[in-house]
Amino acid sequence: MTTQTLNTISLALNDGTETTLAGLAEKAVLLVNVASQCGFTAQYDALEALHEKYRGRGLTVVGVPCNQFGGQEPGSAEEIVEFCRKNFGVTFPLAAKAEVNGDSAHPIYAALTGSGAEPIKWNFEKFLITHDGVVQDRFASAVTPDSPELVAAVESALQ
Structure with missing residues:
Protein backbone atom coordinates (compact mmCIF):
# COMPACT_ATOMS: atom_id res chain seq x y z
CA MET A 1 0.00 0.00 0.00
CA THR A 2 1.32 3.45 -0.77
CA THR A 3 1.74 6.07 1.92
CA GLN A 4 -0.93 8.18 0.23
CA THR A 5 -3.37 5.29 0.56
CA LEU A 6 -2.47 4.86 4.25
CA ASN A 7 -3.16 8.52 4.87
CA THR A 8 -6.50 8.47 3.09
CA ILE A 9 -8.00 5.22 4.43
CA SER A 10 -11.38 5.86 6.01
CA LEU A 11 -11.50 5.66 9.80
CA ALA A 12 -14.79 5.57 11.70
CA LEU A 13 -14.73 7.47 14.96
CA ASN A 14 -16.69 6.10 17.89
CA ASP A 15 -19.41 8.72 17.37
CA GLY A 16 -20.08 7.29 13.89
CA THR A 17 -18.38 10.03 11.87
CA GLU A 18 -15.91 9.05 9.16
CA THR A 19 -12.53 10.69 8.70
CA THR A 20 -8.95 9.92 7.65
CA LEU A 21 -5.60 10.31 9.36
CA ALA A 22 -4.94 13.32 7.14
CA GLY A 23 -8.25 14.79 8.28
CA LEU A 24 -7.34 14.41 11.94
CA ALA A 25 -4.00 16.14 12.24
CA GLU A 26 -2.13 19.07 10.84
CA LYS A 27 1.30 17.40 10.99
CA ALA A 28 1.26 13.96 12.67
CA VAL A 29 -0.89 11.28 14.27
CA LEU A 30 0.08 8.97 17.10
CA LEU A 31 -2.15 5.96 16.42
CA VAL A 32 -2.55 3.67 19.45
CA ASN A 33 -4.58 0.48 19.82
CA VAL A 34 -6.10 0.88 23.28
CA ALA A 35 -8.01 -1.22 25.81
CA SER A 36 -9.76 -0.33 29.06
CA GLN A 37 -8.83 -3.44 31.04
CA CYS A 38 -5.14 -3.82 30.18
CA GLY A 39 -2.06 -3.51 32.34
CA PHE A 40 -1.04 -0.61 30.07
CA THR A 41 -4.37 1.25 30.44
CA ALA A 42 -2.73 3.81 32.75
CA GLN A 43 -0.94 5.10 29.63
CA TYR A 44 -4.14 6.99 28.83
CA ASP A 45 -2.92 9.70 31.25
CA ALA A 46 0.35 10.18 29.38
CA LEU A 47 -1.38 9.93 25.98
CA GLU A 48 -3.75 12.73 27.01
CA ALA A 49 -0.83 14.81 28.31
CA LEU A 50 1.04 14.30 25.03
CA HIS A 51 -2.05 15.25 23.04
CA GLU A 52 -2.57 18.40 25.13
CA LYS A 53 1.09 19.43 24.95
CA GLY A 63 -7.03 5.76 20.22
CA VAL A 64 -8.31 2.68 18.43
CA PRO A 65 -10.13 0.43 20.91
CA CYS A 66 -9.36 -3.23 20.27
CA ASN A 67 -10.69 -6.36 21.98
CA GLN A 68 -8.30 -8.81 20.27
CA PHE A 69 -5.85 -9.19 23.14
CA GLY A 70 -7.28 -11.04 26.11
CA GLY A 71 -10.76 -9.54 25.61
CA GLN A 72 -9.55 -6.41 27.40
CA GLU A 73 -11.87 -3.97 25.58
CA PRO A 74 -15.33 -5.55 25.86
CA GLY A 75 -17.36 -2.33 26.19
CA SER A 76 -19.61 -0.54 23.76
CA ALA A 77 -18.52 2.70 22.10
CA GLU A 78 -20.41 4.69 24.74
CA GLU A 79 -18.89 2.70 27.62
CA ILE A 80 -15.39 3.15 26.23
CA VAL A 81 -15.79 6.93 25.87
CA GLU A 82 -17.29 7.23 29.35
CA PHE A 83 -14.47 5.17 30.88
CA CYS A 84 -11.75 7.18 29.12
CA ARG A 85 -13.22 10.58 29.95
CA LYS A 86 -14.18 9.76 33.55
CA ASN A 87 -10.94 8.01 34.53
CA PHE A 88 -8.34 9.77 32.37
CA GLY A 89 -9.91 12.99 31.06
CA VAL A 90 -9.36 11.84 27.48
CA THR A 91 -10.13 14.51 24.89
CA PHE A 92 -8.28 13.00 21.91
CA PRO A 93 -10.31 11.18 19.25
CA LEU A 94 -11.32 7.58 19.81
CA ALA A 95 -12.07 5.43 16.79
CA ALA A 96 -14.73 2.79 16.58
CA LYS A 97 -13.60 -0.53 18.04
CA ALA A 98 -11.54 -2.42 15.47
CA GLU A 99 -9.33 -5.43 15.02
CA VAL A 100 -5.65 -4.79 14.36
CA ASN A 101 -4.48 -8.24 13.25
CA GLY A 102 -5.74 -10.98 10.99
CA ASP A 103 -8.19 -11.14 8.13
CA SER A 104 -10.58 -8.70 9.84
CA ALA A 105 -7.93 -6.09 10.67
CA HIS A 106 -8.93 -2.50 10.03
CA PRO A 107 -7.46 -1.40 6.67
CA ILE A 108 -5.11 1.08 8.39
CA TYR A 109 -3.64 -1.68 10.52
CA ALA A 110 -3.56 -4.08 7.56
CA ALA A 111 -1.46 -1.47 5.75
CA LEU A 112 0.74 -0.80 8.79
CA THR A 113 1.51 -4.47 9.34
CA GLY A 114 1.52 -5.61 5.71
CA SER A 115 4.55 -6.27 3.52
CA GLY A 116 6.36 -8.32 6.14
CA ALA A 117 5.96 -5.95 9.09
CA GLU A 118 5.40 -7.60 12.45
CA PRO A 119 1.79 -7.96 13.57
CA ILE A 120 0.60 -5.98 16.57
CA LYS A 121 1.76 -7.86 19.67
CA TRP A 122 -0.44 -6.32 22.36
CA ASN A 123 -2.56 -3.33 23.38
CA PHE A 124 -1.01 0.15 23.38
CA GLU A 125 1.37 -0.31 20.45
CA LYS A 126 1.98 3.08 18.93
CA PHE A 127 2.58 4.29 15.36
CA LEU A 128 3.76 7.83 14.71
CA ILE A 129 2.52 8.77 11.24
CA THR A 130 3.43 12.01 9.52
CA HIS A 131 0.81 14.12 7.75
CA ASP A 132 1.92 12.78 4.39
CA GLY A 133 1.21 9.22 5.54
CA VAL A 134 4.75 8.06 6.30
CA VAL A 135 5.26 5.85 9.35
CA GLN A 136 8.02 7.66 11.18
CA ASP A 137 8.25 5.30 14.15
CA ARG A 138 6.64 2.31 15.82
CA PHE A 139 6.73 1.84 19.58
CA ALA A 140 6.02 -1.29 21.62
CA SER A 141 3.38 -1.33 24.34
CA ALA A 142 5.92 -0.90 27.13
CA VAL A 143 7.22 2.36 25.64
CA THR A 144 5.26 5.01 27.49
CA PRO A 145 3.96 8.13 25.74
CA ASP A 146 6.22 10.29 27.93
CA SER A 147 9.37 8.24 27.24
CA PRO A 148 12.31 10.25 25.87
CA GLU A 149 12.44 8.28 22.61
CA LEU A 150 8.74 8.77 21.86
CA VAL A 151 8.79 12.46 22.78
CA ALA A 152 11.90 12.97 20.59
CA ALA A 153 10.14 11.28 17.66
CA VAL A 154 7.09 13.51 18.12
CA GLU A 155 9.30 16.60 18.23
CA SER A 156 11.00 15.50 15.02
CA ALA A 157 7.67 14.83 13.27
CA LEU A 158 6.41 18.30 14.13
CA GLN A 159 9.39 20.20 12.73
Missing part, protein backbone atom coordinates in the same frame (compact mmCIF):
# COMPACT_ATOMS: atom_id res chain seq x y z
CA TYR A 54 1.51 18.98 21.19
CA ARG A 55 -1.91 19.44 19.59
CA GLY A 56 -1.25 23.15 19.10
CA ARG A 57 1.82 22.17 17.08
CA GLY A 58 -0.07 19.72 14.87
CA LEU A 59 -0.13 16.35 16.68
CA THR A 60 -3.29 14.34 17.25
CA VAL A 61 -3.34 11.20 19.38
CA VAL A 62 -5.93 8.71 18.10
Whole structure:
Protein backbone atom coordinates (compact mmCIF):
# COMPACT_ATOMS: atom_id res chain seq x y z
CA MET A 1 0.00 0.00 0.00
CA THR A 2 1.32 3.45 -0.77
CA THR A 3 1.74 6.07 1.92
CA GLN A 4 -0.93 8.18 0.23
CA THR A 5 -3.37 5.29 0.56
CA LEU A 6 -2.47 4.86 4.25
CA ASN A 7 -3.16 8.52 4.87
CA THR A 8 -6.50 8.47 3.09
CA ILE A 9 -8.00 5.22 4.43
CA SER A 10 -11.38 5.86 6.01
CA LEU A 11 -11.50 5.66 9.80
CA ALA A 12 -14.79 5.57 11.70
CA LEU A 13 -14.73 7.47 14.96
CA ASN A 14 -16.69 6.10 17.89
CA ASP A 15 -19.41 8.72 17.37
CA GLY A 16 -20.08 7.29 13.89
CA THR A 17 -18.38 10.03 11.87
CA GLU A 18 -15.91 9.05 9.16
CA THR A 19 -12.53 10.69 8.70
CA THR A 20 -8.95 9.92 7.65
CA LEU A 21 -5.60 10.31 9.36
CA ALA A 22 -4.94 13.32 7.14
CA GLY A 23 -8.25 14.79 8.28
CA LEU A 24 -7.34 14.41 11.94
CA ALA A 25 -4.00 16.14 12.24
CA GLU A 26 -2.13 19.07 10.84
CA LYS A 27 1.30 17.40 10.99
CA ALA A 28 1.26 13.96 12.67
CA VAL A 29 -0.89 11.28 14.27
CA LEU A 30 0.08 8.97 17.10
CA LEU A 31 -2.15 5.96 16.42
CA VAL A 32 -2.55 3.67 19.45
CA ASN A 33 -4.58 0.48 19.82
CA VAL A 34 -6.10 0.88 23.28
CA ALA A 35 -8.01 -1.22 25.81
CA SER A 36 -9.76 -0.33 29.06
CA GLN A 37 -8.83 -3.44 31.04
CA CYS A 38 -5.14 -3.82 30.18
CA GLY A 39 -2.06 -3.51 32.34
CA PHE A 40 -1.04 -0.61 30.07
CA THR A 41 -4.37 1.25 30.44
CA ALA A 42 -2.73 3.81 32.75
CA GLN A 43 -0.94 5.10 29.63
CA TYR A 44 -4.14 6.99 28.83
CA ASP A 45 -2.92 9.70 31.25
CA ALA A 46 0.35 10.18 29.38
CA LEU A 47 -1.38 9.93 25.98
CA GLU A 48 -3.75 12.73 27.01
CA ALA A 49 -0.83 14.81 28.31
CA LEU A 50 1.04 14.30 25.03
CA HIS A 51 -2.05 15.25 23.04
CA GLU A 52 -2.57 18.40 25.13
CA LYS A 53 1.09 19.43 24.95
CA TYR A 54 1.51 18.98 21.19
CA ARG A 55 -1.91 19.44 19.59
CA GLY A 56 -1.25 23.15 19.10
CA ARG A 57 1.82 22.17 17.08
CA GLY A 58 -0.07 19.72 14.87
CA LEU A 59 -0.13 16.35 16.68
CA THR A 60 -3.29 14.34 17.25
CA VAL A 61 -3.34 11.20 19.38
CA VAL A 62 -5.93 8.71 18.10
CA GLY A 63 -7.03 5.76 20.22
CA VAL A 64 -8.31 2.68 18.43
CA PRO A 65 -10.13 0.43 20.91
CA CYS A 66 -9.36 -3.23 20.27
CA ASN A 67 -10.69 -6.36 21.98
CA GLN A 68 -8.30 -8.81 20.27
CA PHE A 69 -5.85 -9.19 23.14
CA GLY A 70 -7.28 -11.04 26.11
CA GLY A 71 -10.76 -9.54 25.61
CA GLN A 72 -9.55 -6.41 27.40
CA GLU A 73 -11.87 -3.97 25.58
CA PRO A 74 -15.33 -5.55 25.86
CA GLY A 75 -17.36 -2.33 26.19
CA SER A 76 -19.61 -0.54 23.76
CA ALA A 77 -18.52 2.70 22.10
CA GLU A 78 -20.41 4.69 24.74
CA GLU A 79 -18.89 2.70 27.62
CA ILE A 80 -15.39 3.15 26.23
CA VAL A 81 -15.79 6.93 25.87
CA GLU A 82 -17.29 7.23 29.35
CA PHE A 83 -14.47 5.17 30.88
CA CYS A 84 -11.75 7.18 29.12
CA ARG A 85 -13.22 10.58 29.95
CA LYS A 86 -14.18 9.76 33.55
CA ASN A 87 -10.94 8.01 34.53
CA PHE A 88 -8.34 9.77 32.37
CA GLY A 89 -9.91 12.99 31.06
CA VAL A 90 -9.36 11.84 27.48
CA THR A 91 -10.13 14.51 24.89
CA PHE A 92 -8.28 13.00 21.91
CA PRO A 93 -10.31 11.18 19.25
CA LEU A 94 -11.32 7.58 19.81
CA ALA A 95 -12.07 5.43 16.79
CA ALA A 96 -14.73 2.79 16.58
CA LYS A 97 -13.60 -0.53 18.04
CA ALA A 98 -11.54 -2.42 15.47
CA GLU A 99 -9.33 -5.43 15.02
CA VAL A 100 -5.65 -4.79 14.36
CA ASN A 101 -4.48 -8.24 13.25
CA GLY A 102 -5.74 -10.98 10.99
CA ASP A 103 -8.19 -11.14 8.13
CA SER A 104 -10.58 -8.70 9.84
CA ALA A 105 -7.93 -6.09 10.67
CA HIS A 106 -8.93 -2.50 10.03
CA PRO A 107 -7.46 -1.40 6.67
CA ILE A 108 -5.11 1.08 8.39
CA TYR A 109 -3.64 -1.68 10.52
CA ALA A 110 -3.56 -4.08 7.56
CA ALA A 111 -1.46 -1.47 5.75
CA LEU A 112 0.74 -0.80 8.79
CA THR A 113 1.51 -4.47 9.34
CA GLY A 114 1.52 -5.61 5.71
CA SER A 115 4.55 -6.27 3.52
CA GLY A 116 6.36 -8.32 6.14
CA ALA A 117 5.96 -5.95 9.09
CA GLU A 118 5.40 -7.60 12.45
CA PRO A 119 1.79 -7.96 13.57
CA ILE A 120 0.60 -5.98 16.57
CA LYS A 121 1.76 -7.86 19.67
CA TRP A 122 -0.44 -6.32 22.36
CA ASN A 123 -2.56 -3.33 23.38
CA PHE A 124 -1.01 0.15 23.38
CA GLU A 125 1.37 -0.31 20.45
CA LYS A 126 1.98 3.08 18.93
CA PHE A 127 2.58 4.29 15.36
CA LEU A 128 3.76 7.83 14.71
CA ILE A 129 2.52 8.77 11.24
CA THR A 130 3.43 12.01 9.52
CA HIS A 131 0.81 14.12 7.75
CA ASP A 132 1.92 12.78 4.39
CA GLY A 133 1.21 9.22 5.54
CA VAL A 134 4.75 8.06 6.30
CA VAL A 135 5.26 5.85 9.35
CA GLN A 136 8.02 7.66 11.18
CA ASP A 137 8.25 5.30 14.15
CA ARG A 138 6.64 2.31 15.82
CA PHE A 139 6.73 1.84 19.58
CA ALA A 140 6.02 -1.29 21.62
CA SER A 141 3.38 -1.33 24.34
CA ALA A 142 5.92 -0.90 27.13
CA VAL A 143 7.22 2.36 25.64
CA THR A 144 5.26 5.01 27.49
CA PRO A 145 3.96 8.13 25.74
CA ASP A 146 6.22 10.29 27.93
CA SER A 147 9.37 8.24 27.24
CA PRO A 148 12.31 10.25 25.87
CA GLU A 149 12.44 8.28 22.61
CA LEU A 150 8.74 8.77 21.86
CA VAL A 151 8.79 12.46 22.78
CA ALA A 152 11.90 12.97 20.59
CA ALA A 153 10.14 11.28 17.66
CA VAL A 154 7.09 13.51 18.12
CA GLU A 155 9.30 16.60 18.23
CA SER A 156 11.00 15.50 15.02
CA ALA A 157 7.67 14.83 13.27
CA LEU A 158 6.41 18.30 14.13
CA GLN A 159 9.39 20.20 12.73
